[in-house]
Every structure is written in C-alpha cells, then in structure tokens.
Amino acid sequence: MAARVLACASCHGDKGQGTNDDYFPRLAGKPAGYLYNQLIAFRDGRRKYPPMNYLLEFLPDPYLKAMADYFASEQPPFPLPATPTVSSAILARGEMLATKGDPAHEIPACANCHGPSFTGMEPAIPGLLGLRTNYISAQLGAWRYGTRTAAAPDCMQIVAGHLTEDDVKALTAWLSSRPMAANPAPVPHGSLPMPLSCGSEPN
Known part of the structure; x- marks a missing residue:
C-alpha cells in the first residue's frame, strides 16, 4: 500500500x-x-x-x-506547534471554546467530541492537533457556509453556524498552537459524554 x-x-x-x-x-x-x-x-x-x-x-x-x-x-512525528500571532485574550477565548464551549451561544466544547486532548475519537471523529491555522480556519468556514456537509444530524455545520469570525480566529490560533498529547491515539468510542457525529460521515 x-x-x-x-x-x-x-x-x-x-x-x-x-x-x-x-x-x-x-x-x-x-x-x-x-x-x-x-x-x-x-x-x-x-x-x-x-x-x-x-x-x-x-x-x-x-x-x-x-x-x-x-x-x-502510520505514526510519523508531528510538526512543531505554530507560534501564536494573536493576543493573549484571543487565545484565551479559543481555549474556552475548545475546552468548555459557550453555552450562551449554543457552542459545545470541541473536547466533547474530539477528545479531552483533541486527538479524536474512534471510529470516525478526527483529531484537531497537528493542523495549521489556515487549514482549520478554512474547514470551519466550509462548515459555516455549507460548502462542507455531512449526513444528518450535521453536527459540525450546526455548531460552526454559531461561531463568529472572531470565534474562528480564536479557535484556529489556539488549536494550531497546541503540542500533541503524550498519547496521540484517538480515544475509544463511547468514552466521551457527547459521542456526536461532528461531521464524521459523508452526506
């Protein structure tokens, strides 16, 4: 192969x-x-x-x-995390969205589906680390504007639709600056409180 x-x-x-x-x-x-x-x-x-x-x-x-x-x-080495180019306040907003969400705006934490270390969940939810800022931003934009979709319930499109441009900037900056966890493996299926599809299936 x-x-x-x-x-x-x-x-x-x-x-x-x-x-x-x-x-x-x-x-x-x-x-x-x-x-x-x-x-x-x-x-x-x-x-x-x-x-x-x-x-x-x-x-x-x-x-x-x-x-x-x-x-x-395959398990090749991960790239070095990006060096943040945004303010500490923007990074803090990104960390909050990723780890705790924003219930007032119906935004669940990324960690709920993608794992507490953001390494993904078996069998079909991807990890979010080792990705560059522009790629994360482009994918969130695709979910927000409907150019990337998944089978119903299209969780990622729903969640991304609640994000503002500033939220996307904060999330992408924080996620791209995170080092890989000691154990990069996706967590087992069913081990998280919200095992949603999160765009893991094609429509």
Missing part, C-alpha cells in the same frame, strides 16, 4: 505526515473510519476539491478502505 499511495505523497507526505502547504492536512493517525468516509465523500463528489475528486473517481470501496487503514496506522 505504501507504493500505491505515492500519488498522495506530494500533498500529504509519504506517510501522511503533511507537507509545508497550509491547506493539505496531516492524515497519519486519524481514525480509519473518518479517513474512509472522507475518501468516499471526495470520490462521490459530496466533498469538492477537483484533484481529489479526479484521483479517487474510479476507486472501489475496498481500495479506499485499505488506503484509510494505511494512513490511520
């Missing part, structure tokens, strides 16, 4: 570790179910990015499952 996924390497790295491009995310170590669902979404055109749509267009489900399993099993 390592030879078969070389087409992915120029954007995502040979082991899925990511590259220097802000907009191509790390794949390594994410739950296989999440990766598989995203591959299907790209193949079937529900998630749109022409190079990915073209690359996956004729690949069958078992092949996509094998690709997902391969990248999920």
